[in-house]
Amino acid sequence: MKLMRILSVLLLHLTIILSLVFITFLVLDYYNPMMAFTNNGLSTILLAALCAAAILSSVMQLIICKHNI
Amino acid sequence: MRLRTRRKSRSKRIIQVFAAVLLDIILALSVVAGDYIYNYKIPQKLSSTGVQTTVTGQSGQSSESPLFSFRKLGQTSALSWSEKFKDHxxxxxxxxxxxxxxxxxxxxxxxxxxxxxxxxxxxNGKHTKYGSNISYVLADIYVSDISCLQTAFAQDTYGTGYSESLTAMSKKMKSVLAVNGDSYSNNRHANNGTIIRNGTVYRTQPSTEETCVLYRDGTMKIYGPDQFDSNQAIRDGAWQSWVFGPGLLDENGNAKTDFVTWDYIRQSHPRTAVGYYEPGHYCLLVVDGRSAGYSRGMYLEEMSKLFAELGCRAAYNLDGGHCSFMTKGISFVNNPYKANKDISDGIFICEPGAVQ
Structure with a gap:
C-alpha cells in the first residue's frame, strides 16, 4: 500500500507535467499551427503517456480510497 | 504550543506542495524545450524526391530550358522578355x-x-505599443529569364534545423536582391505541402494552406488547399513553389478581405510577400514592423490593398515577423527589428550563371 501511494503521487505529478506541456503546445499552435506542436510524432507519444498517467493515477486513487474506507 | 506546532507543520506542508508544483512546471517547460530543440533545432536532413520539372511543348518534346517556351513552341511572334522589357x-x-x-x-x-x-x-492589445506608422520597401523586378529568380535553402540543405542569415546566403548566391522565403522547415504539419525549388521537387504533400507556384513560363498561380494538383504542376513545369500564404488577391486581381490563414497571421506584423504582374515582371515587398514609432507592420487587408493598387494579378504572403528581410547584395534594404535572425530559405534575384 505504501508503494502504491508513492506510485500514485508520482503519476499525479506526471499528469500535471504532461498537462502543462499540452497547454503550452496548444498556446504555441495558436500562434503557428504549421509548427504542429500538438500533432507530431513526439507529441503523440506524450499524449499517450498523459492518458496512461491519468488513468493509472485515477485507478490508484480509487483503490486507495476504497482501502481507507 | 500544540497549536503552534500544528500551524508550523501545515505551513511546511503547503510549502512542500508549492515546491513540488514548481518542480512540475520546470519539468514541463523542459519537456517543451526538449520537443522544440528535437523537432526544430537539431539539424535533420530530409530526403527529396529528386524529380526535376520540365516543360512539355506542343510538339510533345520536352526541355529543361527556361527559355523553351519562346524557342520551341513555334511562337515566333512572341517577344522574349529581353525584347518585351528592353526599356527596363x-x-x-x-x-x-x-x-x-x-x-x-x-x-x-x-x-x-x-x-x-x-x-x-x-x-489583447499587444500591438498597440507599435503605433500606427507603416514603413515598407518595394522592389519592382524585371527579368529576362526565369532562371534569374532562384531560391536556396539555408546551408544548402533541405531539412529541419538548418538556418543561415540572409546576408550570408546572398553572398553565396551572388544575388542582386534577396528576401526570406516561406520557412518551409518550420512546417511539421502532416499536410505540409509541396516544395519545388529551382525545378527540383523536394516533397509532394497535400496542404491546408494555399500554395503559390511560379512556372518556368514565368506565370504565377495560387491554389487553394483543395485545388492544387502537384503532379499536374510538375507536368506543367513548376519552377518554384511556396507554402505559407495566404494569397492576397482574388482571381481578378482585386484586394481580398477574407483570407485562408489562421488568426495570428491576420494581426499586424512585419511582412514579406511576392507579387506577379506578368511573365518576367514581379515585385517583392518587405514591411517592417514591431518597431514602436517607426512601423507596426501591416494587416493582410492592407497588404492586399497595396498589391491591388500596384496592379498585380497575383500576390502571396510569405513568412514574416522576425524573418522579414530584404537584402541588396549583402546589405539590408529594410530595417528589421531583429537583424541577426537566421532563416531557413530565401528568394534570390541573380544574374544568369551566377549560381553554378
Whole structure:
C-alpha cells in the first residue's frame, strides 16, 4: 500500500507535467499551427503517456480510497 | 504550543506542495524545450524526391530550358522578355542603392512610410505599443529569364534545423536582391505541402494552406488547399513553389478581405510577400514592423490593398515577423527589428550563371 501511494503521487505529478506541456503546445499552435506542436510524432507519444498517467493515477486513487474506507 | 506546532507543520506542508508544483512546471517547460530543440533545432536532413520539372511543348518534346517556351513552341511572334522589357534593361550594369540594371535584370527599390491612422488592438492589445506608422520597401523586378529568380535553402540543405542569415546566403548566391522565403522547415504539419525549388521537387504533400507556384513560363498561380494538383504542376513545369500564404488577391486581381490563414497571421506584423504582374515582371515587398514609432507592420487587408493598387494579378504572403528581410547584395534594404535572425530559405534575384 505504501508503494502504491508513492506510485500514485508520482503519476499525479506526471499528469500535471504532461498537462502543462499540452497547454503550452496548444498556446504555441495558436500562434503557428504549421509548427504542429500538438500533432507530431513526439507529441503523440506524450499524449499517450498523459492518458496512461491519468488513468493509472485515477485507478490508484480509487483503490486507495476504497482501502481507507 | 500544540497549536503552534500544528500551524508550523501545515505551513511546511503547503510549502512542500508549492515546491513540488514548481518542480512540475520546470519539468514541463523542459519537456517543451526538449520537443522544440528535437523537432526544430537539431539539424535533420530530409530526403527529396529528386524529380526535376520540365516543360512539355506542343510538339510533345520536352526541355529543361527556361527559355523553351519562346524557342520551341513555334511562337515566333512572341517577344522574349529581353525584347518585351528592353526599356527596363541596360547594356551596361548600373547599380545604386535603389536601382540595379543589367542586360538580364532590372530592379527599382522604393521605400514608403505613412501613418495608417489605425492602431492594432488585437491579441489583447499587444500591438498597440507599435503605433500606427507603416514603413515598407518595394522592389519592382524585371527579368529576362526565369532562371534569374532562384531560391536556396539555408546551408544548402533541405531539412529541419538548418538556418543561415540572409546576408550570408546572398553572398553565396551572388544575388542582386534577396528576401526570406516561406520557412518551409518550420512546417511539421502532416499536410505540409509541396516544395519545388529551382525545378527540383523536394516533397509532394497535400496542404491546408494555399500554395503559390511560379512556372518556368514565368506565370504565377495560387491554389487553394483543395485545388492544387502537384503532379499536374510538375507536368506543367513548376519552377518554384511556396507554402505559407495566404494569397492576397482574388482571381481578378482585386484586394481580398477574407483570407485562408489562421488568426495570428491576420494581426499586424512585419511582412514579406511576392507579387506577379506578368511573365518576367514581379515585385517583392518587405514591411517592417514591431518597431514602436517607426512601423507596426501591416494587416493582410492592407497588404492586399497595396498589391491591388500596384496592379498585380497575383500576390502571396510569405513568412514574416522576425524573418522579414530584404537584402541588396549583402546589405539590408529594410530595417528589421531583429537583424541577426537566421532563416531557413530565401528568394534570390541573380544574374544568369551566377549560381553554378
Amino acid at each position: 534593361f541596360s547594356d551596361t550594369v548600373i547599380s545604386t542603392d535603389s536601382v540595379y540594371k543589367s542586360k538580364n535584370i532590372s530592379i527599382e527599390i522604393t521605400k514608403n512610410s505613412y501613418d495608417s491612422q489605425t492602431i492594432d488592438h488585437s491579441d
